[in-house]
Amino acid sequence: MADLAQQIVSGLASGGIYASLALALVLIYRATGVVNFAQGEMAMFTTFVAWTLMEHIAYWPAFALTLVLAFVGGALLELTVIRPVQSAPPLTVVIVTIGLLIGLNGLARRIWGNSPKTLESPFSTDPVRIGGVAFSIQDLGIIGVSLAIVALLWAFFRFTKLGLGLRAAAVNPAESRLVGIRVAWMLALGWGLAAVLGAVAGMMAAPPLGSFDQNLMQPILLYAFAAAVLGGIDSPLGAVVGGLLVGVMVNLVGTYVGFVGADLRLPVALAIILGVLLVRPSGLFGREAVSRV
Amino acid sequence: MAGPLLELRNVEARYGPLVALHGVSLTVGEAEVVAVLGANGAGKTTTLRAISGTVRRSGEVLLGGETLGRTPEGVARRRVAHVPEGRGTFVELTVEENLRLGAYARRDRQVAADLERVLGWFPRLRERLGQQAGTLSGGEQQMLALGRALMLSPRLLLLDEPSLGLAPLVVAELFGIVRRLNEEDGLAVLVVEQNASLALAAARRAYVLEAGRVAVEGPSAELREHADVRRSYLGY
Numbered sequence: 001m002a003d004l005a006q007q008i009v010s011g012l013a014s015g016g017i018y019a020s021l022a023l024a025l026v027l028i029y030r031a032t033g034v035v036n037f038a039q040g041e042m043a044m045f046t047t048f049v050a051w052t053l054m055e056h057i058a059y060w061p062a063f064a065l066t067l068v069l070a071f072v073g074g075a076l077l078e079l080t081v082i083r084p085v086q087s088a089p090p091l092t093v094v095i096v097t098i099g100l101l102i103g104l105n106g107l108a109r110r111i112w113g114n115s116p117k118t119l120e121s122p123f124s125t126d127p128v129r130i131g132g133v134a135f136s137i138q139d140l141g142i143i144g145v146s147l148a149i150v151a152l153l154w155a156f157f158r159f160t161k162l163g164l165g166l167r168a169a170a171v172n173p174a175e176s177r178l179v180g181i182r183v184a185w186m187l188a189l190g191w192g193l194a195a196v197l198g199a200v201a202g203m204m205a206a207p208p209l210g211s212f213d214q215n216l217m218q219p220i221l222l223y224a225f226a227a228a229v230l231g232g233i234d235s236p237l238g239a240v241v242g243g244l245l246v247g248v249m250v251n252l253v254g255t256y257v258g259f260v261g262a263d264l265r266l267p268v269a270l271a272i273i274l275g276v277l278l279v280r281p282s283g284l285f286g287r288e289a290v291s292r293v
Numbered sequence: 294m295a296g297p298l299l300e301l302r303n304v305e306a307r308y309g310p311l312v313a314l315h316g317v318s319l320t321v322g323e324a325e326v327v328a329v330l331g332a333n334g335a336g337k338t339t340t341l342r343a344i345s346g347t348v349r350r351s352g353e354v355l356l357g358g359e360t361l362g363r364t365p366e367g368v369a370r371r372r373v374a375h376v377p378e379g380r381g382t383f384v385e386l387t388v389e390e391n392l393r394l395g396a397y398a399r400r401d402r403q404v405a406a407d408l409e410r411v412l413g414w415f416p417r418l419r420e421r422l423g424q425q426a427g428t429l430s431g432g433e434q435q436m437l438a439l440g441r442a443l444m445l446s447p448r449l450l451l452l453d454e455p456s457l458g459l460a461p462l463v464v465a466e467l468f469g470i471v472r473r474l475n476e477e478d479g480l481a482v483l484v485v486e487q488n489a490s491l492a493l494a495a496a497r498r499a500y501v502l503e504a505g506r507v508a509v510e511g512p513s514a515e516l517r518e519h520a521d522v523r524r525s526y527l528g529y
Binding site: 161164165167168171172174175176177178179180181182183 | 345347364365366369370375377381382383384385386390393394395397398441445
């Protein structure tokens with residue numbers, strides 16, 4: 001039982017990371033109807049930026065500064081790379097995001113070289129005993145940070161005027177312009193926020209691995225896709241629940257199903273994507289828009 | 294008395310190669326209700342869209358003597374509210390969020406008070422504040438669209454086919470509210486209507502569009518007696 005509890009918490013920690021990245025995917029999908037394949041590489045890039053900053057300044061200031069830079073970077077990518085193809089067919093935009101994926105990966109190799117890096121962790125790797133079960137402080141910390149950033153974002157969307165404007169721009173851009181929302185800015189803002197989520201995911205994902213390189217986020221992006229599809233690609237709540245579920249499922253299956261082990265975890269994510277698309281394409285929380293004429 | 298609140302001078306608009314307006318000129322005075330009539334495809338909706346900047350236009354549009362911008366965001370900031378054809382509401386958002394969005398372009402502190410005012414006019418919206426707009430009936434959605442436009446505290450209201458698809462009782466209620474706003478608050482309204490007798494009853498003056506041009510214009514009372522208008526739009 002103790003082992004199961006540990007595995008669940010450890011799965012939730014990975015799940016928090018998947019949830020953050022999945023939420024970033026959903027955010028951009030809702031705003032533009034396009035899946036951003038570069039989301040993982042944007043997160044990887046900001047993780048390298050964090051690594052550089054942490055060589056010079058303390059962890060939390062570097063963390064905060066990374067988020068600011070991620071926001072600016074994400075918004076700039078939208079303005080310079082996505083905006084020119086905005087009105088092109090979705091497939092064109094998808095291809096552009098794939099180009100962005102490759103470009104960011106190459107740029108990161110160019111800047112930071114091919115040797116693996118180690119990212120500082122704000123959390124101790126010591127265990128803490130709760131009810132007789134030893135949990136890793138790092139796992140609990142990752143869960144805490146991921147959920148905190150998700151909660152902050154939720155509050156922003158739910159309670160602020162700008163958040164309402166962003167949601168409106170996502171569901172109905174034409175109508176939004178009529179009430180005075182600058183939809184073009186909202187798209188850049190959405191990309192900035194998605195990049196912030198990705199930066200958090202990257203900074204939480206890297207330390208437990210011991211060392212990371214430019215391929216850091218590629219498996220995580222797949223898990224995040226699985227999470228987003230499971231939760232419903234247009235549902236922010238679904239992305240979070242889906243992320244946590246995928247984290248726990250993959251960890252449990254990897255631990256307790258002998259032949260899966262550590263090597264076959266990614267195919268589990270692919271199986272989830274396939275299964276959901278076959279059985280319930282709208283996911284757990286995704287739904288058709290309600291409208292009556 | 295200064296010039297009109299709204300003035301269109303020789304406005305042209307096109308959708309791609311298709312010219313929808315060939316130089317339309319019209320005015321709306323302060324606190325005046327003006328109707329635009331015409332057959333399908335005559336350019337009624339396009340006229341409103343040219344004002345609100347949702348279609349590309351050339352020619353001049355002046356609000357209070359100053360040029361009105363060409364983007365919908367800019368037009369909303371000048372407090373011109375557009376209720377588009379087919380009830381533009383955010384169906385996925387709640388009634389309250391829809392109303393708050395109506396005041397998005399405002400920077401003043403009267404928004405909360407205006408929300409109360411609008412809910413006073415539309416008691417049914419108050420009962421449904423937390424409900425998704427998409428779950429409202431057609432009449433309620435049209436009221437929400439109008440309520441949202443009023444949340445801008447507009448100088449000018451552009452109404453596109455408010456009666457479309459609604460029961461006569463609901464239509465009467467809507468026009469009753471518009472008339473009250475006009476009489477009590479001096480709200481200026483430019484309304485496009487398929488239903489000519491309804492529009493002529495509500496408006497002081499009217500323009501009849503034909504193929505993207507103003508064919509006839511004048512006080513509603515005169516147009517009601519105008520032979521062509523009667524034959525083409527009133528059916529008697």
